[in-house]
Amino acid sequence: MLNLVERELRRLWIDDGGQGLTEYALILGLIVLAAVGGVTLLGQSVLNLFEYVADKEIFNATLPVSKF
Template identity: 45%
Template sequence: MNHFIRLFKEEEGQALTEYGLLIGLVALAVVAMLGFFGSTLVNVFEQVKDELKAAL
């Protein structure tokens, strides 16, 4: 019984877990943003590439 009570009172691993959850949330947001803006980014980079090609 004391083992279970000690597990709930310990806070050592909580910070690492919170950072892991935060990193996972940021990664999920980045993937969602790339999915949403992906085609727009491709068009922008293709336009830059074409303009650089024309300038040379």
């Protein structure tokens, strides 16, 4: 019985079949955290920039109508 447990523990220690998938999942999680953090930090600044550009008079001016 002890031999069976020892053999299974060695097999689990050596087997790295799911290692690649786990690494990709961790990398994906870090990318998601970075994206959410970036949007959270820069979101208000980008919104303010768009509002500033939208409030400029050149964009609110109407084009002259031709008299043809």
